[in-house]
Amino acid sequence: MMFDDWQAFIAMGGHGLYVWMAYSAAVALLIANLSGLRAERRRIRRQLHDQLRSRAEEGSDASQAP
């Protein structure tokens, strides 16, 4: 550890504002990226389910037709 205490770590020798701005942007982007990928996958799975269900319902209607 290069810093004596937490305060020194946060202050970064007077460069804290710049260092933490850069790192928080990077972390925010990482979280947004990975959760975005997951959300996209969920969305397409839901779409496929809905599509299959509506197709299955159409299929059963058709079989009842005379």
Add this chain to the structure above:
Amino acid sequence: MTLKEFWHRLGSPKWFYQMSGRWQSILAALAVLLIVAGMIWGLAFAPPDYQQGNSFRIIYVHVPAAILAQSVYLALGAAGVLLLVWRMKMAQLVLENLVGFGAWMTALALFTGAVWGKPTWGTWWVFDGRTTSTLLLLFLYFGLYALRRAIPAREAAGRACALLAVVGVINIPVIKYSVEWWTTLHQGATFKLTEAPAMPASMWAPLLVNVLGAYCLFAANVVAKLRTAILRQERGAAWVREWALRESTR
């Protein structure tokens, strides 16, 4: 499996989808692990720079972002060649789905660069070779995004984007050599293939960890984007319907 067979299978969305589920989880986990470890190492355990002090720690997010910004573009250029020459289906999916990721990485590189420039150069921004060519890279990503949306026919849009991606690759060596060709405030490359880094291992080791993590993130994005794009594109195919049914019973 011969190399030729592998190549053909890589062009098959179904084969890729079935193979890649595990790849994606491993790559994403590795990316998070490496990036978190590299960040903590770089923030708390790497020594401060003798001139720049602690602002130098921004290097551990700036350099990986800048490397990815350029690598993603190179990948788009390669996909462009594959699409133009061999009409490879998977290349079109790469071209359509990775523009956003590359643009965000470029934006992060520019932002962290500005934030590093303020305490180091005394200014957020200068129009010199490196910054201007990187800004141009961001505009190339915007161009690819806009071009795809401007052309309704998917195949024609794919070819136009492929052409723009391939031509734009010219900008990559310009970015790389900009710090040597023109007078600039920007420092030279940290890692070179031909010589040892100018900084001690205690400084470059966390950077290497973060660069590896960034490449894992890139790979995880490629795999994840291709997987969702494949499902969307092939949703009428029998194997996708089987997959959806299997998933719903879980």
